[in-house]
Amino acid sequence: MPEFVDRSPPGECIFCRIVRGELPAAKVHEDALTLAFMDIGQVTPGHVLVASKRHAATLLDLTREEAGAVMQTAQRMAQAQQAAFAPDGITLLQANGAAGGQTVAHFHLHVVARHTGDGVSFAWPRQEPGAGVIAGYAQQLRAALD
């Protein structure tokens, strides 16, 4: 799979430049907080990205308002994909940090129309550590909530 990695500094990244209109993109939707545009690397026809308009590197850097706006735009993109491309399913993918698979350090969420047998796959190394361990993980997360 060809992988593009943008190493531009914050504010000069390719998505900031698309938001400012300095780079061309096939825009689908724009509102005060989000911009939706076609991914130049179409995994399937209709593959669209929803980005925050403000430069925020990851999900952790979005405001709660931006996070909500991104999901609302993603839902609208999914509904448009369903109407326009009649996929069998739709996958949302959002990566954070290099270890998470993020290649452009400006928050974005992929909305991918899926078709049976489309060849898209994910490695998902499922583990079942047991109820006690899982309960401990839940306690760690509850204690970390702000």
Ligand SMILES: [Zn+2]
């Ligand atoms: Zn940016």
